[in-house]
Amino acid sequence: xxxxxxxxxxxxxxxxxxxxxxxxxxxxxxxxxxxxxxxxxxxxxxxxxxxxxxxxxxxxxxxxxxxxxxxxxxxxxxxxxxxxxxxxxxxxxxxxxxxxxxxxxxxxxxxx
Amino acid sequence: xxxxxxxxxxxxxxxxxxxxxxxxxxxxxxxxxxxxxxxxxxxxxxxxxxxxxxxxxxxxxxxxxxxxxxxxxxxxxxxxxxxxxxxxxxxxxxxxxxxxxxxxxxxxxxx
Numbered sequence: 001x002x003x004x005x006x007x008x009x010x011x012x013x014x015x016x017x018x019x020x021x022x023x024x025x026x027x028x029x030x031x032x033x034x035x036x037x038x039x040x041x042x043x044x045x046x047x048x049x050x051x052x053x054x055x056x057x058x059x060x061x062x063x064x065x066x067x068x069x070x071x072x073x074x075x076x077x078x079x080x081x082x083x084x085x086x087x088x089x090x091x092x093x094x095x096x097x098x099x100x101x102x103x104x105x106x107x108x109x110x111x112x
Numbered sequence: 113x114x115x116x117x118x119x120x121x122x123x124x125x126x127x128x129x130x131x132x133x134x135x136x137x138x139x140x141x142x143x144x145x146x147x148x149x150x151x152x153x154x155x156x157x158x159x160x161x162x163x164x165x166x167x168x169x170x171x172x173x174x175x176x177x178x179x180x181x182x183x184x185x186x187x188x189x190x191x192x193x194x195x196x197x198x199x200x201x202x203x204x205x206x207x208x209x210x211x212x213x214x215x216x217x218x219x220x221x222x223x
Contacts, residue, residue, distance in 0.1 A: 004155075031209050042118075042201065042215040043156075050209055058210075090155055099144040099205050103155035 003027065004104035006091050011109045013078065013085060021076045021107045023091030030096035032074035036060060037088040037106075046089075049074055050096075078109060086111050114139045114206040118214025125192050126222055133187045133217045135202035142204040145185045146211070147176060150199045159200075160187070192221045 004025045013019045023032065031050045035043040045058030049068040063082025068074055074093075078085045088108050092101040115138040125131050137145075143164035148156035162169045162176045162185065169176050175188045189196055199218050203211040 006155075033210075040216075040218075043213045045210065048208075048210065056208070094209060099209075099211075100146060100158060100161065101211055102158065103148075105155045106153070108153075 004091060004093055004102060006089075006104040006107050008107060009105070011107055012112050013109060014112050016080045018077055018079050019109070021078070021089055021091075021109070023074045023076065023104060025072055025093045025104075027093060027095070027102070028071070029093035029102075030071070031094040032068070033092040033094070033101060034058075034064075034066065034074070034076045035090045035092065037090060043090065046076065085109055114142075114204075114210075114212045116202060116204050116212045116214045118202050118217060120217060121215065122218045122220070124220045124222065127192060127194060129192055131189045131192055131196070131219055131221075133200055133202070133219075135185050135187075135204075135214050137183050137185070137204040137212070139204065139206060139212070140183070142206065142212075144205040145176070145178060146203050147187050148201045148203070150201065150216075152198075156201060189219075192219075194221050194223050197221045 007022045033048040034046040044060050046064050047066040049055035065077045090106045091104040094101045117136045146161035149159045150156040160174050162178050173190045178185045199216045201216050202214040206212045
């Protein structure tokens with residue numbers, strides 16, 4: 001099956017803890033994106049990467065970090081500096097030369 | 113800056129009626145406009161998209177219209193069914209391969 005996978009589906013974070021959300025795609029897409037969605041809200045861009053070993057900050061990058069060491073993987077770390085991390089996190093990918101972004105199933109992060 | 117406004121934020125219709133969701137974009141360079149459907153607890157799924165070289169596109173009960181002059185585009189769902197109930201997002205392409213999303217419309221179709 002081709003697609004985008006995100007794990008885990010639910011993640012719990014303790015105060016002061018860093019947590020990493022996984023995003024993997026086997027679509028051979030070049031660009032990958034991370035969005036945050038709060039209840040009743042739209043999608044806000046955290047980070048994006050158009051090629052391996054390169055990424056750019058989105059609109060709300062503070063308190064988050066990413067890496068892009070492999071084409072198929074774009075993990076997001078929510079650091080302890082992010083004071084309000086409770087949200088639904090969505091990963092998306094796009095083929096170079098195309099405009100359509102395809103989304104994964106999401107990870108819901110909750111703070112204990 | 114790049115911005116997409118979406119209205120209404122909530123929409124309730126009777127089964128079988130039509131539903132219309134409207135969006136306005138700010139960047140005159142935008143030329144790609146997708147619509148996504150998001151069911152509760154899931155990721156958004158692309159349902160239809162339109163490019164600026166056409167004014168209308170239809171796929172069964174779903175249609176999208178684009179007015180480039182006014183920078184408006186709309187989603188039309190006819191003969192609505194309860195399974196159409198979801199949150200719908202419009203978007204416009206921006207610089208650097210980004211999509212700029214509207215705030216979403218929660219559609220409720222009552223049996």
